[in-house]
Amino acid sequence: MTSQKGRKVSSIDALQAILLITQHLDHLLPFLMALRRIPAEIPQRVGLIQETARTIGNAGDLARDWYMALQLLTGQDLSTKSVADLILMTPEVMKSAALGDVWRAAFTLGLIDEELAKHWVFFQTLSKED
Numbered sequence: 138m139t140s141q142k143g144r145k146v147s148s149i150d151a152l153q154a155i156l157l158i159t160q161h162l163d164h165l166l167p168f169l170m171a172l173r174r175i176p177a178e179i180p181q182r183v184g185l186i187q188e189t190a191r192t193i194g195n196a197g198d199l200a201r202d203w204y205m206a207l208q209l210l211t212g213q214d215l216s217t218k219s220v221a222d223l224i225l226m227t228p229e230v231m232k233s234a235a236l237g238d239v240w241r242a243a244f245t246l247g248l249i250d251e252e253l254a255k256h257w258v259f260f261q262t263l264s265k266e267d
Contacts, residue, residue: 146210151239152248154206158231159249161199162256164192173228190220203227210236 168189175182193200200220207223208215210230215223240257243249249257 146212148239150209151236152243154209155236155239155243156248157202157206157209159243159253159257161196161202162253164196164199165189165203166256166259168192168224169228169231172224186221186224189224193220193223 168185171185172182172189175185193203203223204215204218207213207226207230210233211226218226240249244254244257
């Protein structure tokens with residue numbers, strides 16, 4: 138898997154990111170899907186980003202895991218990024234086909250249960266380009 142900066146992301150890093158994200162995917166899935174569907178020029182997008190930032194900011198584990206997962210997937214130090222930056226970069230990072238392969242491997246190995254698998258299938262389906 139290759140990060141946005143062209144750095145090769147190890148399978149272990151990608152798997153660790155999947156496991157971190159999966160713990161919280163049910164909380165953020167509606168926001169991420171709406172973010173993908175609402176064009177940047179529509180004013181409601183700002184409210185969506187603010188609401189998502191509040192959700193992340195009010196849950197310490199969620200914020201920590203989300204930052205760590207995106208750092209693993211991008212190969213970037215995200216410590217200076219705001220939660221809004223994190224939210225805006227997530228849909229692009231998460232739509233990688235290779236990430237879907239890692240998710241499938243995690244499910245096959247029994248690291249992700251069937252309920253979480255349903256969330257991933259839903260997310261992957263909605264994340265595909267139109």
